[in-house]
Amino acid sequence: MSRVAVIGPDESGLSDTLSGLGVRTEAHADLDSLDDSLRAGGAAPDLAVVAQGSLAGRGPDDVVGTTTEGLSLVRSWTAARHLFGTRLIVLTSGAVDTGDGELTDVAGAALHGLVRSAQSEHPGAFTLVDIDGSEGSLDMLTSVGSGEEPTVALRSGTPLRPVLERLEGPDDLADTGPEPRAGGTVLVTGATGALGRAVVRHLADAYGVRDLLLLSRRGPEAPGATELREELGDAGVDVRLEACDVGDREDLARVVATVDPDRPISAVVHLAGMLDDGIITSLTPERLERVLRPKALGALYLWELTRDSNLDAFVCFSSAAGIFGGAGQSNYAAANSALDALAVRIRAEGTPAFSLAWGPWEGDGMAANTNADGDELTSRTGLVALSVEEGLKLFDTALRSLRPLTVPLRVDFRSVRENHESPSVPRLLRGMVRPPMRVVDNSVDEGRETDFPTRLASMDEEARRSALLSLVRSQVAAVLGHLPEDVSPEYSLVDAGFDSLSAVDLRNRLQQVLGLRLPSTLVFDHGTPLELSEDLLGRVTAEPDERRPRRSGGDDGSSTVISLYAEATKVGKWEKAFEFLHAAAALRDSFSGAQDGPETRPVPLAQGPGDRAPVYGFSSCLALAGIQGYARFAAGLRGSRDFMAFPCPGFEDGESLPEEISAVIELLGEAVRSDAKGRAPILLGSSAGGWFANSVAAYLERTGSRVAGVVLVDTYTPQNDILAKFGLALMDGMHDREGVFVSLSEDRLTAMGWYLKMFGSWGAEPTKCPTLLVRASEPLTPEAERNHGENWHSSWEHPHDVVDVRGTHFSIMEEYSAETALAIDDWISKECE
Numbered sequence: 001m002s003r004v005a006v007i008g009p010d011e012s013g014l015s016d017t018l019s020g021l022g023v024r025t026e027a028h029a030d031l032d033s034l035d036d037s038l039r040a041g042g043a044a045p046d047l048a049v050v051a052q053g054s055l056a057g058r059g060p061d062d063v064v065g066t067t068t069e070g071l072s073l074v075r076s077w078t079a080a081r082h083l084f085g086t087r088l089i090v091l092t093s094g095a096v097d098t099g100d101g102e103l104t105d106v107a108g109a110a111l112h113g114l115v116r117s118a119q120s121e122h123p124g125a126f127t128l129v130d131i132d133g134s135e136g137s138l139d140m141l142t143s144v145g146s147g148e149e150p151t152v153a154l155r156s157g158t159p160l161r162p163v164l165e166r167l168e169g170p171d172d173l174a175d176t177g178p179e180p181r182a183g184g185t186v187l188v189t190g191a192t193g194a195l196g197r198a199v200v201r202h203l204a205d206a207y208g209v210r211d212l213l214l215l216s217r218r219g220p221e222a223p224g225a226t227e228l229r230e231e232l233g234d235a236g237v238d239v240r241l242e243a244c245d246v247g248d249r250e251d252l253a254r255v256v257a258t259v260d261p262d263r264p265i266s267a268v269v270h271l272a273g274m275l276d277d278g279i280i281t282s283l284t285p286e287r288l289e290r291v292l293r294p295k296a297l298g299a300l301y302l303w304e305l306t307r308d309s310n311l312d313a314f315v316c317f318s319s320a321a322g323i324f325g326g327a328g329q330s331n332y333a334a335a336n337s338a339l340d341a342l343a344v345r346i347r348a349e350g351t352p353a354f355s356l357a358w359g360p361w362e363g364d365g366m367a368a369n370t371n372a373d374g375d376e377l378t379s380r381t382g383l384v385a386l387s388v389e390e391g392l393k394l395f396d397t398a399l400r401s402l403r404p405l406t407v408p409l410r411v412d413f414r415s416v417r418e419n420h421e422s423p424s425v426p427r428l429l430r431g432m433v434r435p436p437m438r439v440v441d442n443s444v445d446e447g448r449e450t451d452f453p454t455r456l457a458s459m460d461e462e463a464r465r466s467a468l469l470s471l472v473r474s475q476v477a478a479v480l481g482h483l484p485e486d487v488s489p490e491y492s493l494v495d496a497g498f499d500s501l502s503a504v505d506l507r508n509r510l511q512q513v514l515g516l517r518l519p520s521t522l523v524f525d526h527g528t529p530l531e532l533s534e535d536l537l538g539r540v541t542a543e544p545d546e547r548r549p550r551r552s553g554g555d556d557g558s559s560t561v562i563s564l565y566a567e568a569t570k571v572g573k574w575e576k577a578f579e580f581l582h583a584a585a586a587l588r589d590s591f592s593g594a595q596d597g598p599e600t601r602p603v604p605l606a607q608g609p610g611d612r613a614p615v616y617g618f619s620s621c622l623a624l625a626g627i628q629g630y631a632r633f634a635a636g637l638r639g640s641r642d643f644m645a646f647p648c649p650g651f652e653d654g655e656s657l658p659e660e661i662s663a664v665i666e667l668l669g670e671a672v673r674s675d676a677k678g679r680a681p682i683l684l685g686s687s688a689g690g691w692f693a694n695s696v697a698a699y700l701e702r703t704g705s706r707v708a709g710v711v712l713v714d715t716y717t718p719q720n721d722i723l724a725k726f727g728l729a730l731m732d733g734m735h736d737r738e739g740v741f742v743s744l745s746e747d748r749l750t751a752m753g754w755y756l757k758m759f760g761s762w763g764a765e766p767t768k769c770p771t772l773l774v775r776a777s778e779p780l781t782p783e784a785e786r787n788h789g790e791n792w793h794s795s796w797e798h799p800h801d802v803v804d805v806r807g808t809h810f811s812i813m814e815e816y817s818a819e820t821a822l823a824i825d826d827w828i829s830k831e832c833e
Contacts, residue, residue: 002142005034005045005086009056012131014049014091017138031076038082045086047145053092053108060094063296066107067114067334068285074118074330075281078125079589084517089127089145090115096130096153097344097405098160106341110296112151113337114288116325118280119150121504123511129154150427164323164428167401177399178313178352184266185211185259187306189246189298190317192222194363195391196271199317200228202392203269204237211263212239215255215272219243246272247293249301256305265309271317272298273335279504280330284592284659288331295335299342307351313399314346314353320383320407323357324426327504340405347404356398359409360385382416382425383409421512422478424505452513456540468540469533475509476529489530493523503587514540561746581753588750589656590663591649597667598655602644602675603627605634613708613833614642615682616672618692621648621755623748629686633813636821641828646671648692650751657754661695661762668692669699680708682828686813690715691759698765707769709832711824714776714794714809718759764797770831771800774824778808803827 003024006015010027018025026045028034038044050073052058058066070090077088095108103109112128119126128151129144131137136157144152144159153160167173180186186203190196191214203209212232216222220229220241229239245251259265273295276287299316306314321329322336336357343355362385386394386409394408417433419425452471456464469489476491477484479502503523511518516539526532561584564577591597602616605627615637617630627645634643649664650657658664672681685693690712697707773796793804803823807816 002047002146003043003045004142005048007031007034007048007050009051012051012055012133012138014051014138014141017135018142021139021142023142031073031080035080035082038080044083047087047089047142048083049089049091049141049145051091052111053095054105055091055093058107060105060107061300063107063110063300063334063338064289064292067110067288067292070111070114071280071283071285071288071330074115074126075283075589078118078122078281087125087127087145089129089141091141092128092130093133094130095341096151096162097341098153098155100132100155101348102132103341103344103348106300106338106345109341110292110334110338113322113325113333113335114280114330116151116337117321117327117330117333118325120325120327121279121330121508123508124517126150127152132156162428164407164432166432167397167406173397173400174402175400177396177402178267180207180209180267180312183211183263184312185213185263186267186269187213187215187256187259187265187302188269188271189215189244189302190271190273190294192216192218192225192228192241193271195317195361197224197228198388198392199269199271199395200232202395204232204235206392206396210237212237213255213259213265214239214241215244215246216241217243217245245294246270246298246301249297249304252298252301253305265306265311267311267313267315268302268306269313269315269317270299270302270339273317273319273332275329275332277328277332279328279587281588282586282590282659283330284590284596284663286592287659288334291331292335292338295332296338296342299339303342303346307346307349311351314343314351315399316340316343316353316355318343318355318357320357320359320409320426323407324428326426327508343404352402353404354399355405356395357405357407358386358391359383359407359411361391362387382412382419382429384412386410422509424478424509453515453540461537464540465533465537468536469530471510471513472529472533472536475506475513478509479506487529489533490528493526493528493532503583510536516540561749578753578756581750582757584746585657585750585754588650588747588754590659591656591667592659593663593666594670596656597658597663598649598652600646600649600667600671602646602671604642604644605630606638606641606643608637608639608641608643610642612641613682613828614644614676614679615684615711615828616675617643617645618668618683618685618689618696619646619648619651620686620688621691621752621759622688623651623752625687625689626651629813632817633686633821636818637825640825644675646692648751648755650754651748653745653747655747655751657751658758661758665692665695665699669696669703672696673700673705676705680706682709682711682832683707684711684713684824685715686713687715687809688759689713691718691762691764694764694767694771695762697767697769701768707767709769709828710767710771711774711827712771712794712796712800713774713820713824714812715773715796716794717764717797718762766798771796771798772824772827772831773800773802774812774820775802775804776809776812777804777806778811801827801831 004018006025006027008030015025015027052070053066054060077083092105092108092111094102094104095112097103115126115128127145129141130153132155134156137154140154140157140159144154149161151162186209188196188200191200200212200214220226221243225241229241232239242255244255274291276291303314316339318336318339319332321333322340325333340355340357343353346353360383390410398406398408411429413433416425416429456467459467473487474484477487507518507522514536526535564580619625619627619629625648627647630645637643646668649655649667683693683697685691693710693712697710700707773794775793779792805812805816805820805823812820
């Protein structure tokens with residue numbers, strides 16, 4: 001009998017209903033409560049249910065609040081290792097159009113888009129259920145929640161699944177679509193992009209529009225805007241270009257209020273939007289809102305400001321990402337699903353509203369972003385990019401359909417059929433073709449068709465090993481667009497160019513075939529298809545609990561990520577090694593600032609009089625750096641002044657990484673402010689730790705706190721040519737000081753890759769407080785002095801003092817650390833106190 005956990009508010013009485021059906025039900029106030037009970041030894045439920053959107057008390061237009069809450073839920077659920085075998089039912093009401101006229105929850109529809117994307121990245125983890133609240137529907141909940149359909153609408157106890165219907169021909173179309181009335185103004189957002197310019201020209205040529213109000217972020221300053229206005233003007237069209245942030249209601253209202261009442265807004269065409277792709281575990285509330293604002297909030301504000309204008313048409317350019325839920329586009333899917341729902345709701349109110357959920361277009365611009373090119377796109381998804389001419393014809397067809405939601409795209413149905421079992425092909429497209437006949441493996445059982453896990457179970461170990469290797473090679477080839485024979489057993493996965501999205505794609509393919517739950521970092525944990533297939537061999541023969549996602553590597557902390565990095569650097573493949581580390585890091589959880597970052601406290605290493613300026617040290621972002629690097633230096637300050645050191649966030653096992661530089665600087669800055677308790681601090685950083693010291697000082701000054709001074713201990717800026725010349729020597733020195741790789745961890749290595757890429761374009765900021773640059777008097781390598789003369793020293797672009805101390809880049813904080821501490825303390829006393 002199923003066990004179901006109901007999480008959060010239960011205003012619909014779901015727990016009682018399920019209990020009355022004989023379902024073992026338990027209630028939890030939130031996900032943390034459920035997770036705590038499992039950590040205490042409780043058994044994981046078979047299903048969990050959480051009410052979202054309007055069922056959780058959110059307003060129907062609270063797109064940002066609903067999706068932000070949903071994002072937090074999804075990220076927490078995927079991180080809860082105790083719940084890997086449990087499916088979460090995300091329950092909404094009024095968020096799905098089934099033709100009953102009851103779509104009211106636009107925000108809930110946006111949540112569906114976000115979760116659909118999460119389903120693509122984490123197959124089997126989530127089920128979307130939209131419910132009408134009837135007793136019969138509640139009775140069906142656990143049945144549909146544990147089924148194969150990822151999205152279901154329950155109406156009076158009947159489960160309905162989404163399908164795509166083809167418009168077969170003229171019988172499905174009206175003679176004409178909506179026609180803008182003469183004397184009215186057509187407002188177009190996103191009008192100066194490549195797609196916007198094509199649509200604007202089409203409105204003038206095909207629909208006879210003569211008054212256009214064109215909005216974009218840069219307005220007349222956008223590339224091509226002047227030429228577009230002149231071209232249309234020569235054709236007799238009155239064009240007005242305005243810079244406007246449509247995601248800002250006040251800014252949009254300002255522009256709408258300037259429209260001539262004698263030429264009122266008669267139609268709206270909304271193309272504005274923004275992309276910020278990334279897998280859902282790396283998504284932050286800020287990145288989510290950044291994409292929602294121009295697309296979803298812009299549409300809501302446009303409707304609020306024009307709903308009394310008796311519009312002839314309200315047309316939204318949406319994306320098939322909201323319908324299909326593409327991996328890596330959860331924020332974009334959410335924004336476009338909101339558009340689709342809004343069009344349905346506006347149509348129910350009597351205005352001709354249309355949402356066109358486009359497939360990819362050829363050329364540049366947002367609509368062309370497909371993460372694949374040409375034949376690769378078609379082979380992986382079945383989608384073919386539209387030419388501008390094809391797209392504009394489908395624009396006309398969509399309006400003539402008179403339907404509130406259409407999906408204009410070009411599909412290679414042969415490719416869909418050939419790749420019918422591939423998770424890269426959208427489920428809704430697979431539902432439009434007949435599955436191909438499956439090939440029977442006669443070597444396993446004559447005349448009987450079996451699935452892959454069953455066939456594996458019937459093989460001896462060597463045959464099983466060979467079958468898994470063939471599977472891995474074929475799936476790696478499919479993801480990368482190669483032929484299977486091009487992927488040898490020893491093919492280098494490190495050099496193959498996997499990023500976070502293609503890694504998820506490979507994981508999903510293997511997961512689907514094998515029926516296992518596999519970690520998204522799977523490809524980064526193995527150097528070759530042979531090594532990966534050996535890992536899978538262990539998983540398919542293990543007990544169920546052992547087959548859940550786990551890290552590679554043994555109890556000694558070793559990891560294939562570490563060994564791959566070691567092997568790559570031994571043969572000089574530093575660039576490939578760091579690309580590999582950065583791609584692996586992109587799969588880790590991230591934070592956006594002080595509110596959601598890891599708990600960060602300085603570690604006290606020296607104590608002095610309370611009336612002297614305290615010193616806060618920041619660790620470098622090299623893998624083996626840490627507060628231990630300041631231990632000998634701090635000894636030289638004991639009795640003189642307080643010295644506290646911050647570890648670099650993200651380097652400890654399980655810690656999240658900053659989404660961008662500003663996130664970690666805010667986190668560290670607020671930690672300094674809290675600990676200093678009103679005292680003006682000295683901020684110190686050795687090597688790359690100086691990047692943090694400078695940025696935190698600038699942040700604190702910007703936000704109203706005084707900083708007594710900044711100390712940079714032999715810090716080179718990322719763009720410094722000297723650093724580029726002997727940066728590898730820094731790595732070698734780091735390894736030499738820790739017995740090479742013995743002390744490394746997977747999280748430390750990937751964090752280093754993440755930070756170094758993130759700081760690659762960083763620039764030092766000017767500060768009001770004095771700055772000291774402590775320079776090593778001896779070069780790190782003989783080549784540095786031979787190649788650069790006296791210019792090998794570290795340097796700083798903003799005003800600063802300089803003190804040269806004995807030793808190299810490393811030894812000034814080691815065997816000569818006492819002299820370094822004395823020189824720094826003397827400068828602080830003279831210049832900062």
